Amino acid sequence: MTARRQLGMLWGAVAVALVGLGLWARELAAVMPACPFKSWFELPCATCGTTRAALALAQLDLGTALSVNPLATLAWVGLVGGGIVAGALSAFDRSLSFPAPRPTMSFRVLVALAVIANWAYLIAAGT
Amino acid sequence: MNEPGGFAVSPPAPPEEPRSPGNPWERRSEIGFGAGLIEGLKLFVTNPGLAYEQTLKRGDFLGPLLFGLLIGWFGAILGQIWQLLFQSSILGLFPVDARDQIATYFVTTPMMLVLSMVLTPVFLTIGLFVWSGIHHVSLMLVGALSESESGFEGTFRVNCYGYTAQIAAVVPLIGGFVAIFWFIALQVIGATRIHGTTTGRALVGALLPLGVCCVCFGTLFFLAWAMIAAAFTQG
Numbered sequence: 001m002t003a004r005r006q007l008g009m010l011w012g013a014v015a016v017a018l019v020g021l022g023l024w025a026r027e028l029a030a031v032m033p034a035c036p037f038k039s040w041f042e043l044p045c046a047t048c049g050t051t052r053a054a055l056a057l058a059q060l061d062l063g064t065a066l067s068v069n070p071l072a073t074l075a076w077v078g079l080v081g082g083g084i085v086a087g088a089l090s091a092f093d094r095s096l097s098f099p100a101p102r103p104t105m106s107f108r109v110l111v112a113l114a115v116i117a118n119w120a121y122l123i124a125a126g127t
Numbered sequence: 128m129n130e131p132g133g134f135a136v137s138p139p140a141p142p143e144e145p146r147s148p149g150n151p152w153e154r155r156s157e158i159g160f161g162a163g164l165i166e167g168l169k170l171f172v173t174n175p176g177l178a179y180e181q182t183l184k185r186g187d188f189l190g191p192l193l194f195g196l197l198i199g200w201f202g203a204i205l206g207q208i209w210q211l212l213f214q215s216s217i218l219g220l221f222p223v224d225a226r227d228q229i230a231t232y233f234v235t236t237p238m239m240l241v242l243s244m245v246l247t248p249v250f251l252t253i254g255l256f257v258w259s260g261i262h263h264v265s266l267m268l269v270g271a272l273s274e275s276e277s278g279f280e281g282t283f284r285v286n287c288y289g290y291t292a293q294i295a296a297v298v299p300l301i302g303g304f305v306a307i308f309w310f311i312a313l314q315v316i317g318a319t320r321i322h323g324t325t326t327g328r329a330l331v332g333a334l335l336p337l338g339v340c341c342v343c344f345g346t347l348f349f350l351a352w353a354m355i356a357a358a359f360t361q362g
Contacts, residue, residue, distance in 0.1 A: 003280060006188040014256045017249050079257065108268045 005090045012087015015080045022058035046119040049127040071118035150181040152194050171291040179320035184277040191287035199251045202293025207240045209299040259283040266332035271324035285317030
C-alpha cells in the first residue's frame with residue numbers, strides 16, 4: 001500500500017472514529033476539565049468553545065458550532081469531511097492529491113490574522 | 128558523445144549520497160519486531176539526533192504510527208496507574224478549599240483506568256494525526272518547510288517517534304510533565320533532521336501551537352510548578 005493511500009486510510013479512520021465518538025460526545029465532554037485559562041483569567045482562550053463546537057456538530061447544528069468557535073468549527077468540518085473523502089478515495093484505490101503551497105508571507109499573515117480575529121470574536125462574544 | 132569505436136560514453140554519474148536503511152524500528156523486518164522496538168526506543172532515548180538522521184523521510188505512515196501507539200499506550204496506562212496510586216498524596220499538596228477544583232484534573236478511578244486501556248489507542252491515533260497537522264501548519268508558518276522533501280509525512284514521523292517521551296511516565300507524579308518537555312525537545316530535533324530546518328525555526332514551530340492554540344497548557348504548567356513548589360515548601 002502506498003504512503004498516499006495509507007494517509008487516506010488513516011485520515012478516513014480518524015474521521016470515522018470522530019464521528020463514532022460523537023455518539024458519546026456528551027459523556028466524553030462531561031469528563032473534560034474546564035478551561036483553566038478561562039477559570040483563572042475569566043477570558044476565553046483561543047481554543048475555548050472547541051468542545052462545544054464539536055458537540056453541536058455531533059448534532060449537525062452548524063449554526064451553533066460556528067457561533068461558539070468559528071475557526072474550530074471550520075477545522076472540525078475540514079478534518080471530518082476531508083477524512084471521509086480521503087478515506088473513500090483510498091478505499092477505491094484512488095490516489096489523494098494534496099495541494100502543497102509554499103507559504104508566502106501573505107499566506108502566513110492571513111493565517112495569523114484568522115487566529116487573532118477568531119480569538120477577538122471569542123472574547124467579544126464571551127464564549 | 129560517441130567514441131571512435133562507436134560506443135556511447137555517458138558523463139560520470141555524481142556520487143550518490145548513501146541512503147539510510149532506516150532506524151532500528153524501520154528495520155524490524157530484518158532484526159525482528161521486539162528488537163526493532165527496543166533498539167529503536169533505546170536510540171531515540173540515548174541519541175535522538177542520530178535516530179532521526181537514520182529515520183526514513185518517507186515511505187509509510189503505519190510503521191511510525193505503530194511505534195507511537197505502542198510507546199504512547201504504555202506511557203498513558205502507566206501514568207494512569209501512578210495517578211490512581213498517588214492521587215490522594217497529590218491532592219494533599221493543595222489547600223483544602225482548592226482540592227475539589229484540582230480533583231477534576233487529577234482524579235482517576237479503576238473504571239476510568241480500564242476504559243482508558245481500551246480507548247487510548249483510538250485517542251492516541253486521533254491525537255497524533257491532529258497534532259501532526261497543527262504542528263505542520265505551525266512549521267509552515269515559521270518557514271521551516273522550505274527545504275523539506277517529506278512534507279506532512281515527515282512531520283507525522285517526527286511526532287510518532289517523539290512519543291518516545293511517553294516512557295517518562297515510568298517516573299511517578301512528575302513523569303507526565305517531564306514527557307511534555309521531552310516531547311517538545313524531540314519535535315525540535317526531529318524537525319531539524321527530517322525537514323532540514325534550523326533549530327530556531329523548529330523550536331518556534333513546536334512552541335507556537337502551545338502558545339497560540341493552547342494557552343491552557345501554560346496555565347497547566349503553572350499549576351504543575353505550583354504543586355511541585357508546594358511539595359518542596361512543605362517537605
